Amino acid sequence: MKYPILPAALLCAFLGLGGATAEERIDHFNGLPAETLEDAVQNFSEYNNRLAAIVAKDELTASDLATVHELTYTLENALEKINDELAALADLLEEVHVASETADAASTVEKGRAYLDTARTVIP
Template identity: 55%
Template sequence: MIKSLSLPAFSALSLLLAANLQAETRPDHYQGEPAETLEQAVANFSEYNAKLAELLAGELTPAALNEVHQLTYTLENALAKINEETATLAQTLEEVHIASESNQPQVVKDRGQAYLAVSRTLIP
């Protein structure tokens, strides 16, 4: 049967089989620390980046690789929340921008304060 497969079809089948094998041999997955608020996400991002840096500075033994694997889940959760919040933050800043162009001082003040409240969570 393999003789009758074209090279692209054979390649695709090989990749599919390799992906299935890799999925079967991957270690158990972890939940990671939650990032329900931007504050929590930023705190976890900072703490777990420091942990990752420490692990990367040492020998990447199987135990260290397992630690990296585990902590990436917390970093992924943190980044997802940060990305969600910064997308909203970009919209808020755009409201400030447009209000400043159209001479709406109260909107600039209100939306500008909302923008700063969130942005200061990222960088005080």
């Protein structure tokens, strides 16, 4: 009886390509940090452009794949910061909503300005 898939399965197991989950992967790069929302948006934009240039190619080289792998760490850092900031922004918008609903003009202005400062960092 032949097992044609066995050599491929053994190769995958040997190379570690089998069933590794995201938690089991070893991080090879740190990526650029995203300490502020401004940093995160800048890195997100720049590294998305780099990714777009690579995936626009008809064929990817091993070097292209390595570059994509490395730049995804910066994108992940940026996206994590953006997600955290947008979650806080949603809470702040709710405060604006409640302040306006309860006719609290001072809070509406204060919270509204804070909301807009952050919102305009993401989308001017």
